[in-house]
Amino acid sequence: MAEAHPVGFQWVMEAKRRGATVIHIDPRFTRTSALADTFVPIRVGTDIVFLGAIINYVLQNELDFREYVLAYTNAASIVSEDYLDTEDLDGLFSGFDPETRTYDTSTWQYAGAEGAGEDEDEVAEDRATASGLQHESHGMPVPEELQRDETLRHPRTVYQVLKRHFSRYTPELVAQTCGISPEQFHEVAEAWVAASGRERTTALVYSVGWTQHSVGAQYIRTGSILQLLLGNMGRPGGGIMALRGHASIQGSTDIPTLFNLLPGYLEMPNASSHPDYTSWVESMSMPGAKGFWGNASAYAASLLKAYWGEHATPENDFAYSYLPRISGDHGTYRTVLDMIEGTVKGYFLLGQNPAVGSAHGKAQRLGMANLDWLVVRDLYEIESASFWKDAPEIETGEIVTEECPTEVFLLPAASHVEKEGTFTQTQRMLQWREKAVEPTGDRRSELWFFYHLGRIMRERLAEGNVERDRPLLDLAWDYPVHGEHDEPSAEAVLREINGYEVATGRPLSTFTELRADGTTVGGCWIYTGVFADGVNQAARRKPGRDQDWVALEWGWVWPANRRILYNRASADPEGRPWSERKAYVWWDEEKGEWTGHDVPDFERTKPPSYRHEPGATGVEAIDGTDAFIMQGDGRGALFVPSGLVDGPLPTHYEPVESPFHNTLYGQQANPTRIEYREPINPMNPSPPGGGSEVFPIVFTTSRLTEHHTAGGMSRTLEYLAELQPEMFVEVSPALARERGLEHLGWCHVVTARAAVEGRVVVTDRLRPLRVSGRTVHQVWLPYHWGSRGLVTGDAANDLFGISLDPNVLIQETKAGTCDILPGRRPRGPALLEMLQGYRSRAGTDVARPIVTADPRAVRRSDVAEDTPAGPAEGSP
Numbered sequence: 001m002a003e004a005h006p007v008g009f010q011w012v013m014e015a016k017r018r019g020a021t022v023i024h025i026d027p028r029f030t031r032t033s034a035l036a037d038t039f040v041p042i043r044v045g046t047d048i049v050f051l052g053a054i055i056n057y058v059l060q061n062e063l064d065f066r067e068y069v070l071a072y073t074n075a076a077s078i079v080s081e082d083y084l085d086t087e088d089l090d091g092l093f094s095g096f097d098p099e100t101r102t103y104d105t106s107t108w109q110y111a112g113a114e115g116a117g118e119d120e121d122e123v124a125e126d127r128a129t130a131s132g133l134q135h136e137s138h139g140m141p142v143p144e145e146l147q148r149d150e151t152l153r154h155p156r157t158v159y160q161v162l163k164r165h166f167s168r169y170t171p172e173l174v175a176q177t178c179g180i181s182p183e184q185f186h187e188v189a190e191a192w193v194a195a196s197g198r199e200r201t202t203a204l205v206y207s208v209g210w211t212q213h214s215v216g217a218q219y220i221r222t223g224s225i226l227q228l229l230l231g232n233m234g235r236p237g238g239g240i241m242a243l244r245g246h247a248s249i250q251g252s253t254d255i256p257t258l259f260n261l262l263p264g265y266l267e268m269p270n271a272s273s274h275p276d277y278t279s280w281v282e283s284m285s286m287p288g289a290k291g292f293w294g295n296a297s298a299y300a301a302s303l304l305k306a307y308w309g310e311h312a313t314p315e316n317d318f319a320y321s322y323l324p325r326i327s328g329d330h331g332t333y334r335t336v337l338d339m340i341e342g343t344v345k346g347y348f349l350l351g352q353n354p355a356v357g358s359a360h361g362k363a364q365r366l367g368m369a370n371l372d373w374l375v376v377r378d379l380y381e382i383e384s385a386s387f388w389k390d391a392p393e394i395e396t397g398e399i400v401t402e403e404c405p406t407e408v409f410l411l412p413a414a415s416h417v418e419k420e421g422t423f424t425q426t427q428r429m430l431q432w433r434e435k436a437v438e439p440t441g442d443r444r445s446e447l448w449f450f451y452h453l454g455r456i457m458r459e460r461l462a463e464g465n466v467e468r469d470r471p472l473l474d475l476a477w478d479y480p481v482h483g484e485h486d487e488p489s490a491e492a493v494l495r496e497i498n499g500y501e502v503a504t505g506r507p508l509s510t511f512t513e514l515r516a517d518g519t520t521v522g523g524c525w526i527y528t529g530v531f532a533d534g535v536n537q538a539a540r541r542k543p544g545r546d547q548d549w550v551a552l553e554w555g556w557v558w559p560a561n562r563r564i565l566y567n568r569a570s571a572d573p574e575g576r577p578w579s580e581r582k583a584y585v586w587w588d589e590e591k592g593e594w595t596g597h598d599v600p601d602f603e604r605t606k607p608p609s610y611r612h613e614p615g616a617t618g619v620e621a622i623d624g625t626d627a628f629i630m631q632g633d634g635r636g637a638l639f640v641p642s643g644l645v646d647g648p649l650p651t652h653y654e655p656v657e658s659p660f661h662n663t664l665y666g667q668q669a670n671p672t673r674i675e676y677r678e679p680i681n682p683m684n685p686s687p688p689g690g691g692s693e694v695f696p697i698v699f700t701t702s703r704l705t706e707h708h709t710a711g712g713m714s715r716t717l718e719y720l721a722e723l724q725p726e727m728f729v730e731v732s733p734a735l736a737r738e739r740g741l742e743h744l745g746w747c748h749v750v751t752a753r754a755a756v757e758g759r760v761v762v763t764d765r766l767r768p769l770r771v772s773g774r775t776v777h778q779v780w781l782p783y784h785w786g787s788r789g790l791v792t793g794d795a796a797n798d799l800f801g802i803s804l805d806p807n808v809l810i811q812e813t814k815a816g817t818c819d820i821l822p823g824r825r826p827r828g829p830a831l832l833e834m835l836q837g838y839r840s841r842a843g844t845d846v847a848r849p850i851v852t853a854d855p856r857a858v859r860r861s862d863v864a865e866d867t868p869a870g871p872a873e874g875s876p
Contacts, residue, residue, distance in 0.1 A: 001205060002032040004703050005243050008426070009035075012205075021191050025050070027700050028730070028780050029765040040188060043769050043776065044700045045213060045655035045815035046178040049664075050185070051222040052169035052652065057189045058229050059163045065197050065231030070150060071573045072627045073228050073636045075159040078147040080114050082107040083156070085165050086651045090857035091667025093647050098851050098858050100124050101672050108648045109641045111147045111156065117642065127645045127672065128329040129270060130260050130809045146633065158639040162225070165649050168664060177652070177663050179769025179776070196230035199579045201238035208245040209702055212814045214673045217807040218650040221640070225650070228636045234569030234601070234627060236584045244426040245709065247416075251424030254558065255497070255524050259330040263497075263524035264299055271325035277317035287617065289632035294618020298514040302522030306496055309476030314518050322471035329674075331809040332358065333802045337676055339367030349376045350413070350446060355383035355391065356786035356795035357710030359811040360753055360802050362398075363680050365391045369399045371406045377413040377449060382712040383786040383795075385410045390787045392754075392798070395828045412443040419445035421490040422530075422538050424558075428565075430530055431555040432539035444485065451479060451488040491536060497523035498531035507531045510560050526558045537561070550597045561599050566636075568594075568602040568627040575608040575624075602629060645806045646672040655815035656803040657684040659692050660772050667853040674804040675850065682752040682844040683801045684817045688852055694842035695817035697735070698778045699749060701796045702814075707784035715789030727758040727785040727793025731820070735777040736762045740822045748825035749779065749818050752844045753801055755825040755835065756781070756794035779820060794825075 002009040013035065016022050024036035025047075033039040042050060058064050069075045084094035084107065095104035097120040106117030118126070125131075152159040171182035195202045204223050213219060223240055224233075232238030244250055255263045262268055267284055274280040277300075285296035304318035312318040336354070338344040340363065347368065354364040365387045368374055376385040383391070385408055393399040418439040422430045439445075454477055461469040479488040499508040499522030511528040514520050522528055530537050537556035547553050550563055557563055564570070567585050571577050575587025575594070585596030587608050594600035603619070610624035626634025640648045653670045654662045662668050668687060675683070685691030706724040707714040714720040729747055731739075741747050741760045748757040758781065768775045785793035800813045819838070826834050839845065851858060 001207070001243060002035055003030045003705050004207060004245070005426075006705060008243070021195065023188055023191060025188075027766070027778055028702070031705070038184075038187060038191075040180055040184055041767055041769065043177070043179045043771055044698060044778065045658065046652070047210070047219050048215065048222050048650050048652045049169060049177045050174055050180065051219075051226055052166045052650065053171060053174045053185060054189045054192060055162070055222070055226050055229065056166040056169045057171075058193060058226070059159075059166065063193045064229040067198075067572065068231035068569070068578070069159075069229060070152075071625060072234075072569050073158075073638050074633060075157065075162075075638055076148040076150050076152055077158050077633070077635075077639075078111040078149060078154055079156045079158060079161055079639065079641075080107055080109050080111050081156060082114065083161070083648075084861065085161065085649070086647070086665060086667075087164060087168070088857075089861045090853040091651065091653070091662065091665025092671065092853050092857055092861040094861050095120075096671070096858065096861040098862060101850060102127060102645065103647070103672070105642055105648075113146075113641075123645050125270070125273070125328075127674065127806045129268075129326055130258075130331065130807065131267075131643075131645070162638055162649065165651075169652075173663060175770075176772055177660075179771045192226075193230065196232055196238075198231070199581055201232050201235050201582060202227075202230065203232070203238055204240045205243060206240070207243040208249070209814045210242075211805070211808070211810050212812060214656050214670045214803055214805055214812045215646070215650070215653055216805040216810055216812075217644060218646065221644070222650040224636075225638050228638055231569075231578070233636055234564060234566035235578070236564065236570065236582060236597075239564065242426065245703070247425060248423040250426055250428060251422070251430075254424055254428075254526060260326055263303060264526045266296070266300060266303060266525075269320075269323050269325050271327045274325070277320040280320065285618070286632060290612070290616075290618065290621030290626065290634055291630050291632060292619055292622075293630060294621075295512075295514070295516075297516035298520075299511070299522065299525035301516045301518055302499055302514045302520045302525065305502065305518055305521045306499075306523040307476065308471075308474050309521075311474040311476075312518065318518060319471075319474065322474070329809070331804075333360075333676065333804065333809070333811065336364055336367035337678060337680070337802075339370050340680060342370060345372045347371055347374050349374065349378075349384055351378070353378075353382045353384045353710040353712050353786070355387045356797060357783070359797055359800040359813050360681065361795050361798035362393065362754060363802065365393055366398065366680065369393075369404050369406055373407045373409065375409045375411065377411045377446070378712060379413055379415055379443075380712055380716050381410060381788060382710070383788050386788060392787075392794075392831075396832050397829070411449070412441060414439040414443045414445045414448075418443065419447065419490075421445075421447065422494065425555075427557065427563075429555045429557045430527070430538040432536055445487065447488050447490060447493065448485065451477075451481075452486070493523075494536065494538070495531045496521065497527050499523065499525075499528045507534050509533065529560055530556045530558070548597060552599070560601075562601050563598050564601070566601055566628050567596075567598055568600065568629070569636075570596075573608060573625040602627075646670055654686065656686065656812055657695070657801070657815070657817040658686045659696055659698065659776065659817055661687040663772060665853065666857070667851070669850070669852075670806065671851050671853070672806040673850070674806055674809065676802050677847075681802050682839055683803065684752050685842050685844065685846075685848060686817070689846075689848055691842040691844070691846075692817065694838060695751065695819055696777075697818050697820055698776055699781065699799070699816050699818045700778065700814050701781050701783045704782050704784060707782065709784070710795075711784035711786060711789060714784065715786070715791050718790060721790040724782075724784070725791045727756075727796075728761045728782070729758040729820070730761045730763050730766055730780040732766045732768055732777060733762055733764065734768050734775075735766075735779070735820070736760065738777075739820055741820070742822070745822065746824045747820055747822055749781065749799060749820050750825075750834070750838055751799045751801070751816060751818050752835070752839050752842065754798035755831060756796060756798055757825040758793060760822075779818070 022036040023038045024033045025040040027044045094107040102120045102123040104119045106114045171185045174185045260268045281297045304312045308319040388404045417436040420435045509532040511525045514522045542553035570584035571586045577583035585600045588595045593604045608624040612621045684695045743762040747760045748755045781796040783796040
């Protein structure tokens, strides 16, 4: 956080000054480590083991915040008797189909609700369309009445299932798998528990890199389970903060740049499962479930009104037929492979530099070299605009400039200080930025570019008046413009995003004012209120000294300006603060409403004593004690019956490329992961089977304070370039001795895809770890370099192959295996010869199984619903 988010880290230092304990867990000693109370080095890709062992420590010693757990989690809910755990099936859950590598989730459901699960075909579609992200805030469908055991003694309560699942995650396993000593494990576990509970809270902070694993979604799930058990969710000083890699990455999922989402986490319709408006809305509202997703029809209708205005009416289902449909995997990595295959002809790049910034840079460059046209909008001529003349593949002959068919249109973009609009920061805060200076020359904002591109396209298509063009021609595309170049008004766009009444134009104040009948417009339901009363709430900058410590008048936070999500959980079931010291929101009996320091994340006048009538759904079904109002049962999920395609509980799987066997199970890596087994994408071998010794070293990447992402903005600035002038590779003194690496000399790192060179930095920031009875070395590379700018170098992302988390299709780029050699790498054809030699020795062309669990366990999992529970013969 100090390295990559130094502005936010000042508050960690303020907390430390006031007595907080700061613990940093990372493969590498960084600037954060230097300021922490405790630094814990960990082998990359083993975080679930470490966190799972803390969960086990909490459960075995009954250190959970029991009142909170019973009131606000699903700990007491009883799971189907058909459910079998990874402990029964050698690393698989029940319902696994080895042919499709997907799960039938019916056995994961609560007792009596087995019909709520999905079959393998539905889950396969979920995986292809990254439905884990689609359902990010949708909760899960559950029956109205659940079987529960408030004593938590029933063997199939979630609490007991959780206890058994993590029972083998011990300090000894942590030492064996993560390379962390039992003493240091206990130091962290004891500190975490001591700083949690009724009187104290602990915050968990992770960075974008935590998601970049083949089990990335389950990393976050593990942290969530631990924070729920300790009563740290929805309370001040607690929770989980995801540090984004850029000022508006949160905004790019809220109002998405993702193929499978619409604004406000509404699902992009699927061609096969959403044939009409009703089926689309019901897939989000989940009829029969409780929670605010019951109002999905209002969010959906208002969004379509924002898109198509007067052409969206109840009679035509609000022009639902105009919405695009997805039909499978349209993610960025599938797209680049489709470029290589010739089925994608054109590509827009805005604020992205995949030639050096995405996994498997060679595949990215070869894909772009096979397009008809490429539009790049950026501040500089980045590598993704110049690959046709200076990519590494020019040297090897894999791209020939004179034969490259791609016509590149490089358009100059305005920088963030040359345009107005909002950022949505990592804590969901919208902050308005004023235009500081006018862009010079032909540089324009993205708002200008897309508005005028749409305007010109509509003008040209209007001449033909073809029916297929109606979705574009009928768009509500009228925004006021100003200035010499007809810049659209960003405030007008924000007003539309906020929403308003169609009849009066009155800006809406909260998302509960959105209607399903077409009388309201709302471009993103979770942002409703940012323009309340016609005032740009995101532009507020009231100093902290002039307001209380929650600072509700500094910017605006979605939803409804709530600074902590699910803050109803900061009070006990009766509505009283768990402690006066941690009082945040509470029920005021005299006034008959929720009040406190923050905007309550609850219906303001619904008392704690409220209990819903039988048959109630949606908002009406939320009881006065249901703190997690977006979830289908109103509770935080320790166990997830649906929504994740790789399991209802986090499970340790090794990274796809690993030098070690899975110490827990025969199933080596995530069996449901997405892999593109194509010649362009060879993967380094891992156990079981031979070849992993060819790439014996673990490597990881991250960022430097002095450079920004792929380096396009920072390698062009002389002051930053001077501070970090050259690509380098950090190695431990022990590895340097073993491989003959000299400090500040050259080395090259090799995988099955590429070799990249850099200066050697011998440092104690990396230390060898003792794992599974042998020493493992980890090396670290920054990923900011490329062929353009004042300082140039090889791109670290060239080293990675493409394998993806099955829930959200994010790449595994924080854990890989490699070899490292002294000296500069070969160039031209000699580089290809060296890589081919490595691939031949490693046997990367051998078809290696993805499912490696005991075959008897696989068979039992595949037919689990027809067999009694119990461990498989031969399984752990």
